[in-house]
Amino acid sequence: MIEAIGWLGVAFGLCVAPPQLYKIIKTGKTEAISRATYSFLCLALACYLVYAIYIGDPVFITAQSINLVINSIVLGYLICG
Numbered sequence: 001m002i003e004a005i006g007w008l009g010v011a012f013g014l015c016v017a018p019p020q021l022y023k024i025i026k027t028g029k030t031e032a033i034s035r036a037t038y039s040f041l042c043l044a045l046a047c048y049l050v051y052a053i054y055i056g057d058p059v060f061i062t063a064q065s066i067n068l069v070i071n072s073i074v075l076g077y078l079i080c081g
Contacts, residue, residue: 006059013063017070024077038075045071 024030045068052060 010063035078
């Protein structure tokens with residue numbers, strides 16, 4: 001049961017970054033998005049991923065991997081315009 005709640009958290013987490021990425025790709029506008037926020041978010045996700053790998057939790061590894069990839073793409077758009 002508790003693992004199902006973890007996977008539910010992964011699903012909810014996937015509802016956050018992809019819409020932002022879609023909006024950036026669709027409009028090409030990134031002016032209203034903070035580079036600093038996404039920089040720190042990516043650093044946090046990288047740290048969480050290292051820890052998830054260390055403890056061997058597949059739910060946590062999956063969630064952090066997916067979020068790190070998506071948020072890194074957003075950060076790339078913010079940096080490169």
